[in-house]
Amino acid sequence: MQKHPDFEFELQRLDYTKQYMQQLLEESRRDVKSSQDQIRRSMADLDYLDSSLSYINILTNTRFFEMARSQKEGLEAVQQKPYFARIHFKKEDEGDELLYIGKTSLFHRETQEPIIVDWRSPVANVYYDGRLGELSYHVREDEFKGYLYSKRQYKIEEGKLLDVQDIDLTTNDELLQEALSGKADVRLTEIVSTIQAEQNAIIRAHLKQPIIVQGAAGSGKTTIALHRISYFLYTMGENFPSDKLMILAPSKLFMDYIADVLPELGVGRICQTTYAEYVLNATNLKLKLTDPNAKLEELTRIATIDALELFVTRVKGSMEYKEIMQRYVEKLEQQMTQLFEDVYIEKYRIMKASRLKVLFLTELAYLPVERRLERIKIILQGDVKRKHKQLLLMLTTKYEEALDKALYGIRDDEKRKAKLTKIMDERDERVPSIEKEGKTTASVYMRRFKKFNVKKLYREWLTDNQLHTELAFHWTEKERVTFGAAQKKEIWELEDLAAIYYLHAKLKGVADEWKMRVVFIDEVQDYSEFQLASLKEGLETDMFTMVGDLAQGIHSYRALTSWDPVKALFPRATYTTLQKSYRTTIEIMELANEVLARMDEDLQLVEPVVRHGSYPEFHEMGELDSVKTKAIYDGIIERGHRSVALISKTVAEAKTIHAKLHTSGMPVQLVGEQSDITEHSLLIVPSHLAKGLEFDAVMIAAFDDPFRDHPIDRKLLYVAMTRPMHELHLLSCQDSLQ
Numbered sequence: 001m002q003k004h005p006d007f008e009f010e011l012q013r014l015d016y017t018k019q020y021m022q023q024l025l026e027e028s029r030r031d032v033k034s035s036q037d038q039i040r041r042s043m044a045d046l047d048y049l050d051s052s053l054s055y056i057n058i059l060t061n062t063r064f065f066e067m068a069r070s071q072k073e074g075l076e077a078v079q080q081k082p083y084f085a086r087i088h089f090k091k092e093d094e095g096d097e098l099l100y101i102g103k104t105s106l107f108h109r110e111t112q113e114p115i116i117v118d119w120r121s122p123v124a125n126v127y128y129d130g131r132l133g134e135l136s137y138h139v140r141e142d143e144f145k146g147y148l149y150s151k152r153q154y155k156i157e158e159g160k161l162l163d164v165q166d167i168d169l170t171t172n173d174e175l176l177q178e179a180l181s182g183k184a185d186v187r188l189t190e191i192v193s194t195i196q197a198e199q200n201a202i203i204r205a206h207l208k209q210p211i212i213v214q215g216a217a218g219s220g221k222t223t224i225a226l227h228r229i230s231y232f233l234y235t236m237g238e239n240f241p242s243d244k245l246m247i248l249a250p251s252k253l254f255m256d257y258i259a260d261v262l263p264e265l266g267v268g269r270i271c272q273t274t275y276a277e278y279v280l281n282a283t284n285l286k287l288k289l290t291d292p293n294a295k296l297e298e299l300t301r302i303a304t305i306d307a308l309e310l311f312v313t314r315v316k317g318s319m320e321y322k323e324i325m326q327r328y329v330e331k332l333e334q335q336m337t338q339l340f341e342d343v344y345i346e347k348y349r350i351m352k353a354s355r356l357k358v359l360f361l362t363e364l365a366y367l368p369v370e371r372r373l374e375r376i377k378i379i380l381q382g383d384v385k386r387k388h389k390q391l392l393l394m395l396t397t398k399y400e401e402a403l404d405k406a407l408y409g410i411r412d413d414e415k416r417k418a419k420l421t422k423i424m425d426e427r428d429e430r431v432p433s434i435e436k437e438g439k440t441t442a443s444v445y446m447r448r449f450k451k452f453n454v455k456k457l458y459r460e461w462l463t464d465n466q467l468h469t470e471l472a473f474h475w476t477e478k479e480r481v482t483f484g485a486a487q488k489k490e491i492w493e494l495e496d497l498a499a500i501y502y503l504h505a506k507l508k509g510v511a512d513e514w515k516m517r518v519v520f521i522d523e524v525q526d527y528s529e530f531q532l533a534s535l536k537e538g539l540e541t542d543m544f545t546m547v548g549d550l551a552q553g554i555h556s557y558r559a560l561t562s563w564d565p566v567k568a569l570f571p572r573a574t575y576t577t578l579q580k581s582y583r584t585t586i587e588i589m590e591l592a593n594e595v596l597a598r599m600d601e602d603l604q605l606v607e608p609v610v611r612h613g614s615y616p617e618f619h620e621m622g623e624l625d626s627v628k629t630k631a632i633y634d635g636i637i638e639r640g641h642r643s644v645a646l647i648s649k650t651v652a653e654a655k656t657i658h659a660k661l662h663t664s665g666m667p668v669q670l671v672g673e674q675s676d677i678t679e680h681s682l683l684i685v686p687s688h689l690a691k692g693l694e695f696d697a698v699m700i701a702a703f704d705d706p707f708r709d710h711p712i713d714r715k716l717l718y719v720a721m722t723r724p725m726h727e728l729h730l731l732s733c734q735d736s737l738q
């Protein structure tokens, strides 16, 4: 292979960068050590009588230690690959520059010359987005113009420069091709060096605006969402507390799968959780939820699904249910309103009930009910305090006047004395009593309002026929009966969480700790409208990044079947589609597209990025044959692949297969919701859990529970078929995969 003409130049540049990094690294290692020593010394000097100086010393050195350590770790992380690309760029009215782009920026301390620029910086956008020639880019709201002479990519491994490529419109993106043909890690990885223009547009889309992405299987939705988080935190800087950013992942298994990407992208502590876990934490409720996938599996077994059968599941995710819950909140509000009475101290009225009702129902209506009551209590306390003072003054004056009148107005000694005593006795009893009462008037008054028990209230709604008639008055008799019958046993389902969260948000309010300001949702097609609506209202923000794929909507019986409702819910959102798939080969995608074409939804076929591989292979067996399966597995491993999954439609079949292969001595791991994925074994995965994951090679097995020509089954099969990067094997008895 011929070397690039600038190869020598680039070698020198890399040496220069590495040397400078090394120098900084040594300095920061020294700084780490010296600050540690300082801390140790100050600890030893700690004098419990006069320790302020030592404390200050410890604090200063701790901060210094943290800075040095973070610089050291940052440098160590990128030392082996300081940058991956370069742009030759000229900003308008300035000289031209060679800017090297890497995962983090590095400036020369004395000259402030940029040695590496961060991939998230505004100017780096030119690399991802800009064609050669004249262009513009934005730094916040300001537009800058410039001229892009060239874009260059580097292959650097373990600190060594292996290749240099110039890219323009005519050349293929070699780096991308290489990245895609590489072996799958057991976990997702960062893609900063090969982000494509259409992906870059999503990563850098306006940060304060919601965004909806419909992306084909393997189009990089998850990866892009994670890069957008990194970009968001970089751009928002110190001003945004990262623990106010939440990523909602579909399962614990999936969280483990993406666990490495965020640290690689320099993202520290953010809230990573599942929807169910978030709701249970935010509502502080302990509910044992039934397995939502059990229902999915049940649906894949029954022949036809009766509309009424799914009525309960569907309604609980609908905006209609939100309206019902809102009516419930209003009913509870009305009940509470009845409790407002005039507020008195002794016989004196301090505040009218009507004023309190106006506060409760109108002026403070923007707050959750319990928060309104807290505010009313504060207002009442203020009023009571003020009026209590006036009242005491008025009474003291009144008694003084009465005493004066008795003293000077009654001639008869006996009578006067008796009157004075009476007045004084009355005064000495009433004034302290009023004084005391005033101190607790507000809190005693507010005791009539009990805190809500959301779990109990929701359970009441579920089981009370009268409430059904009152709040869901539009339901037919059949629907009401179906709904009531489904609630007999006290079970808690995922579908109930939207309502529980909604009631909590409206009645109690989401506590600050759980009040996220920015939300990223992966696999959003599995959410119901009500889930999204209640999250948005509870969090009082619409800054949501939502990525998903309707073709993989295996929970569409309870979740989204179109993006229209999400667009209506987030009117400020931009909607983008990604049609290109980066994961799999043309041969595999063509077969998966055949399944996609048979779906009820009108979905565009997926365009695979030009990468060829072997054709999917069909292996016919009467039942799962361990010897043949092992031979297929060994072949895959011999061809150099590492991560291999065997996907079945149901959990039950996954268990049977696992038992069989395990007995035959094959290295197998049955993957469950809570599993840690291990390398060097064949992973047996039920199809619903495979969603979002990827493997070098996939075998799909369909024996006991074959995939039928049925909407849910088609989606499950499509999910399974779009998991492999390189090889797909279909294991089945004849007919069952047709």
Ligand SMILES: Nc1ncnc2c1ncn2[C@@H]1O[C@H](COP(=O)(O)OP(=O)(O)OP(=O)(O)O)[C@@H](O)[C@H]1O
Pocket: 176, 179, 180, 189, 191, 194, 195, 196, 199, 215, 216, 217, 218, 219, 220, 221, 222, 223, 224, 549, 552, 582, 583, 691, 692, 693, 694, 722
């Ligand atoms: N620009 C890119 N450069 C290199 N690899 C990429 C790029 N975009 C996506 N990929 C790779 O494609 C694969 C699919 O990405 P990802 O899992 O994020 O897609 P997805 O849209 O979430 O898929 P699915 O919906 O099927 O779960 C990953 O291996 C990812 O690293």
